[in-house]
Amino acid sequence: MADPALKVYPNFASEAFAPIREALIQATNESAQQVTECLIAAWDAEHNIRVAEEAEQQQREQEEEELHLAKEEAEQEHREGEKKKPKMNNFDQATSVSSVIVPCPSQYALQRLNNFNHVDLWYLSPASCAKASKYNRSNADVTFGISKVDDILMLRSVTVVKASRNSVEDHDLSFEAFLQVKNNLLFYAKKASWPGKHLDALAEFFWNVETHPMCSNPNGNTTVLTYALRVHHSWHNDLKANKVFNIAIISDELMKNIDWEINAKASKECAHKASVHKHVPIHHTNFPFPSPPYCPIPPLALHPFSFFLCIMVLSLTRPTPALNPS
Structure with a gap:
């Protein structure tokens, strides 16, 4: 909308306004100059009224806009304040606590x-x-x-x-x-x-590990737990690389390899313990004679009769006291 304050009065002395001037001259008995000045004054009066009305309209619109913005800002602050307030969620009156x-x-x-x-x-x-x-x-x-x-x-x-x-x-x-x-x-x-597909695969994986026949073998629980750890780790790593296998499918070959590894480690540990036990010397502090040579088999592990023979042999090794010539 054009600003009325920028408008200027028309040229009332031009030929276009001649009929109006002639009519006013005849009606008022004034000169052409006076009629022209009257037309200009009338136009200025009407123009000033329009300028004032336009200014008032703009003032009202500005005040309404400021009021609207202030209201929106207050509502936004209220919403933000409500978000920050701690809230207690609703509950189902017909539902009891879970059994677990x-x-x-x-x-x-x-x-x-x-x-x-x-x-x-x-x-x-x-x-x-x-x-x-x-x-x-x-x-x-x-x-x-x-x-x-x-x-x-x-x-x-x-x-x-x-x-x-x-x-x-x-x-x-x-x-x-x-x-x-x-x-x-x-x-x-x-x-x-988590996606339902991943949860289902993980649940099936744990079930297959739990019920795997390997569990009934010696060290079977250790084997399946080691399998679960390694495969679970690998699955998550492959998820990040977007090259994922189905974790629910058990690899029997990998399970056998881990079982061999676990049993080999257990056998090695047993052999090491046996070797350490074999080379531990036995100290007989209660014998009244020098300690006998080390026997690789613990005396208490011998048959009672064999243990008795061993004691007899050891007693023969005791030095014989010198006879008194008198």
Whole structure:
């Protein structure tokens, strides 16, 4: 809309306004100059009224806009304030507490699950959850550590970025503990919004490990737990590289290789213990004569009759006292 203040009066002395001037001259008996001046004065009066009305309109619109902006700003501040206020969620009056309360792990474990990272099963064990609960009640929230997110260093609560010094690798867990904590892992992975496809594969993986025939073999539990640890780690690493295998499919060849490795290690440890035991000397402090030569077989392990013969032979080795010539 054009600003009326910028308008100028028309040329009332021109030929276009001649009929109007003639009519006014005849009606007022004034001169042409006086009629022209009257037309200009009338136009100025009407123009000033329009300019004043336009100014008032603009003032009203500006005030309304400022009021609207102030109202929106107040509403925005109110919404932001409501967001910052702690809120208590609603509850279902017809639902009772669950028959099982799953213990809550540390913030470190939960953060790794939220980021779809691997977490040792120990962090989901009752012992670890109890430690985390006790630690969270202390002043740990005022302690911060540095973490790297998308190449940006950030200060975060130490409970989120620091691993526990007491953590135990999966293959060092007892088989009973493994059966318990893997369910806790699936529970909190679901709460962390893991895809259903991944949760189903992980659940099937744990079931196949738990029921694998290898468990009935000597050192079988150690074998399947070691298999679970290595495959679980590898699966998460491949997820980041986008070259993922189906973790639910058990590799019998890998299971046999790990079983051979575990049994070979156990045999080596047994041989080492036997070798150490074999070369430990036996000190007979209660004999009234010099200690006998070392016997590689512990005396108590001998047959009673053989032990008696051994004592008889040893007694013959005792020096004979010199006879008194008198």
